[in-house]
Amino acid sequence: MPSRSDRLQPAVDQAQRRQKDALQRLADHQQKLAHAEQQLEELNRYRREYSLGDGGLTVTALLNRQQFVDRIDQAIVQQGKLVERLQRQLDGARERWLQAHARENALDTVVDRLRKQEDQREQRLEQAEVDERMQYRRGIRN
Numbered sequence: 001m002p003s004r005s006d007r008l009q010p011a012v013d014q015a016q017r018r019q020k021d022a023l024q025r026l027a028d029h030q031q032k033l034a035h036a037e038q039q040l041e042e043l044n045r046y047r048r049e050y051s052l053g054d055g056g057l058t059v060t061a062l063l064n065r066q067q068f069v070d071r072i073d074q075a076i077v078q079q080g081k082l083v084e085r086l087q088r089q090l091d092g093a094r095e096r097w098l099q100a101h102a103r104e105n106a107l108d109t110v111v112d113r114l115r116k117q118e119d120q121r122e123q124r125l126e127q128a129e130v131d132e133r134m135q136y137r138r139g140i141r142n
Contacts, residue, residue: 053077
């Protein structure tokens with residue numbers, strides 16, 4: 001008959017897989033957020049660079065430039081919203097990983113405690129057998 005710690009091992013294995021999966025999703029979300037933040041920074045940098053040097057343009061060119069700057073501003077707003085959404089997703093993924101990690105640690109602790117108890121029980125049984133043999137041998141000698 002399998003020990004209690006052996007019967008819990010499938011749950012521990014599953015908790016480890018869930019924790020690893022959650023960690024992978026967390027890393028994926030971090031990568032997506034970093035990429036979106038980089039794009040937002042590039043848009044902001046481009047906006048700053050494009051806004052410089054308005055001198056010497058015709059009215060039509062100035063209007064075209066202003067329309068283009070407005071489109072950049074819209075792209076910045078949209079990218080900012082994307083960054084916010086990805087940050088919320090990252091926070092959720094981090095929370096799920098923390099929960100999976102805590103569950104894995106809890107199960108590991110329980111299994112470790114059960115194994116120690118099983119080892120102690122086994123040692124007590126072995127010691128009892130040794131003691132019994134010693135008493136039997138003493139009885140034969142006497």
